[in-house]
Amino acid sequence: SDELYQEITLPTGLTFKQPIGLFINNEWIKSDSKFETLNPSTEEPIISVYEAGVKEVDLAVEAARNAQKEWRKVNPDDKGKMLLKLADLLEAKTDLFSQLEALDSGKPVESNAKADIFAVADYLRYCAGWADKIHGKMIPLAYNRFAITKRYPLVVGQIVPWNYPLSMSSWKFCPALACGCSIVIKSSEMTPLSLLLFADLVKEAGFHPGVFNVISGFGKIAGQHLAEHTGLDKIAFTGSTATGTKIMQSASSNLKSLSLECGGKSPLLVFDDADLEQAAKWASFGIMYNSGQNCTANSRVLVQESVYDKFLELFKKQVIEDWIVGDPFDKDVTLGPLINKAQYDKVKSYIGKGKAEGATLVLGDKDFKFPSKGYFVAPHIFGDCTQKMAIVQEEIFGPVVAVSKFKTEEEGVANANDTIYGLAAMLFSKDFERAHRVADLLDAGSVYINSSNDEDHKVPFGGFKMSGIGRELGENAIDLYTQTKSIYCNV
Ligand code: NAD
Numbered sequence: 230s231d232e233l234y235q236e237i238t239l240p241t242g243l244t245f246k247q248p249i250g251l252f253i254n255n256e257w258i259k260s261d262s263k264f265e266t267l268n269p270s271t272e273e274p275i276i277s278v279y280e281a282g283v284k285e286v287d288l289a290v291e292a293a294r295n296a297q298k299e300w301r302k303v304n305p306d307d308k309g310k311m312l313l314k315l316a317d318l319l320e321a322k323t324d325l326f327s328q329l330e331a332l333d334s335g336k337p338v339e340s341n342a343k344a345d346i347f348a349v350a351d352y353l354r355y356c357a358g359w360a361d362k363i364h365g366k367m368i369p370l371a372y373n374r375f376a377i378t379k380r381y382p383l384v385v386g387q388i389v390p391w392n393y394p395l396s397m398s399s400w401k402f403c404p405a406l407a408c409g410c411s412i413v414i415k416s417s418e419m420t421p422l423s424l425l426l427f428a429d430l431v432k433e434a435g436f437h438p439g440v441f442n443v444i445s446g447f448g449k450i451a452g453q454h455l456a457e458h459t460g461l462d463k464i465a466f467t468g469s470t471a472t473g474t475k476i477m478q479s480a481s482s483n484l485k486s487l488s489l490e491c492g493g494k495s496p497l498l499v500f501d502d503a504d505l506e507q508a509a510k511w512a513s514f515g516i517m518y519n520s521g522q523n524c525t526a527n528s529r530v531l532v533q534e535s536v537y538d539k540f541l542e543l544f545k546k547q548v549i550e551d552w553i554v555g556d557p558f559d560k561d562v563t564l565g566p567l568i569n570k571a572q573y574d575k576v577k578s579y580i581g582k583g584k585a586e587g588a589t590l591v592l593g594d595k596d597f598k599f600p601s602k603g604y605f606v607a608p609h610i611f612g613d614c615t616q617k618m619a620i621v622q623e624e625i626f627g628p629v630v631a632v633s634k635f636k637t638e639e640e641g642v643a644n645a646n647d648t649i650y651g652l653a654a655m656l657f658s659k660d661f662e663r664a665h666r667v668a669d670l671l672d673a674g675s676v677y678i679n680s681s682n683d684e685d686h687k688v689p690f691g692g693f694k695m696s697g698i699g700r701e702l703g704e705n706a707i708d709l710y711t712q713t714k715s716i717y718c719n720v
Contacts (some may be wrong), residue, residue: 232256235276239328240558245336245426247329249278251285251429251445254292255438260285264311264447267422269335270556270603271568280452281444281451286413289442293411300411301382303437309360312406314450315434316353319346319427326423330559334394335565335604338558339478341519346357351398352686356403357537359707363408373512374719380665380711382409383462383486383550386455388476389424390468391417391568392522392626398424400490400686401465402441402704410595413461414443415452417468421445432443459483465709469624470695477698479494487700488709490524491692492624493652497681498667500638501535503657507679509543512630513551515655515681517608520564521628522572524696525653527681528631529614529621531641536598537634541612544632545592548608552628554599567627573604576627582621588631589613615696616647623632624650638667646672651693654682674700 234246234257235625250257276410281289313655321324336342349394352553354497365378398414407413416424424443444451452472455594456464456479463486466476472492480487499514501506515527532540557565567573588611597607606627612623614631621631635641650695654673658664669675674691675684684702691700 235696237276237329239332241329242585243325245325247422247442248425249274249276249430250442251281251289252425252443253285253289254324254442255432255436258285258288263420264445266333266419267569268332269568270600271699272570272603275332275422277662278425278445278592280417281446283450286446286451286454286458289413289444290384290386290455290458291411292439292442294460296437297382297384300437301409301442303534303674305361305363305409308406308409309357311355311435312353312360312403315430316350316357316434318430319353320350320429322620323347326426326514328558330394330420330423330584331565333420334391334559334568336519337562337565339560340563341565342557345393347398349395349719352399356407356706359404360407360442362493363707363711364620365713369711370541370717371705372637374717376717378714379714379716380408382411382710384460385410385412385710386461386464387414388452388455388466388468389410389416389638390413390462391419392519394420395423395427396466399637400467400701404701406436408442408707408710411440413455415444415446415455418445418447418487453479456480457482457556460484461590463487463710464713473697479526481592486712487703489697490690490701491652491695491697492650493524493526493692493696494529494622494624494648495525495527495653495655495673496529496531496647496648497655498641499530499532499536499540499659500641500656500658500663501533502659503536505536505540505543508540508657509547511655511657511681512544515545516630517548517564517628517683518553521569521607521681522626524566525682525684527646527653527655528625530630531635531644532632532637533638533641534634537603541591541632545610548610549596552596552597552603552608554607556600556636564608567606571603572626573606576625576629578631579620579623579625583618583629583631586618586620586621587613588618616644622648635697638663640666642670646670649695652696653677653682
């Protein structure tokens, strides 16, 4: 019905029908309330979508659980083919999806949003390849006995953030679907649109009713109820560490298995033997891309004393060269707005704290042009930072970087590890032995030698310390979405 779809005209003139309901059992349904999603570039509402409350979460979980009865009989090969078809369907609509994400999340179409959609299609294809390779082992035992292990899918709740609306969701739904799970996925209340639009493609690709359910809603209501739900076997979450700790408590209701991808404050170390131009290039990309709204952003840059001044000069030059702030639909723009007013205020308050705590502002608002309306923040570089400063310790989640000096390799590593987080770390050195020695000592789930934030879906991803539990991507994702049964055979 028309009430479940609403027409949107994108700034490019592209017009389409956006689903606004809750996607349960391959059907769109309404609820008692709606909420608005805003365009962060204009601060104006785009559209209202139906909100999931407790009742709709219950319906979605029931749908996912019921779906297993028939879904488990479907051949893994056929599940793989559906994932391949889904990839093709999505790729054919790259323009629409990337423009929609630009509208809802503020990411520039050309430099960010398209890459996200291509990445989702790629990951669908990668996971399609796993669908018929989910198998166990045969373990020989004494006295001619043996055991076999089999892997079983789960009924999973997935809760995702706004910074990569479809792409972060894909890190969860692609492997889950490949493993034969049925899922209920909750988008961020900030960016519900692309996942809703995607749901129709999932149905078109042939997935059975109830296998893939999408709900829009708020963390404290739909999110919390999902995390507490005793009808789920597992909850997978990406978002802040503060929310991650709450989800862990909620998930304890029925001892759900849990994977958490949380916040970060990733250090990038520049040693005296580094290629400083390369270091400046990657450091600029690694902190400013997506307006710094990256869990693995290299938000701290630690530079060895003897190359500090030279590096800072190159870094400043590079950031000015790389980033054009403005309308995400402008082809030249590389840096869009932050997601909302709360995030804008938070980032601005950290910029104030940096100044108040005595860091030197090397680059900031006066060095860039940007629109006065919308949640735009220009790239900021702070120099002369020290370990205790809030801008060095706390996740800002914006285009703000804290640069500090260290003397010895030992001091550099100690400062890099002096954080509650452990998601990623980057280091620049041309010395092979040093690079690997330091990579070994850094407390982080991913270490990049001579690059930053160029992760690949074939490689496991996740956090040490308070950055999370479990590893997504690569072969590891299969462990996240299956449970093992051991069958003893005495024959
Ligand atoms: P957030 O924690 O506020 O929200 C994430 C999701 O959790 C949203 O869908 C939200 O509705 C839901 N939620 C909020 N409170 C909840 C509750 N009590 N129970 C259940 N669900 C709840 O995070 P955000 O602001 O959307 O995203 C930014 C954060 O995400 C940053 O800290 C960033 O580092 C982190 N992040 C991490 C990764 C990673 O892979 N490690 C990736 C992207 C973002």
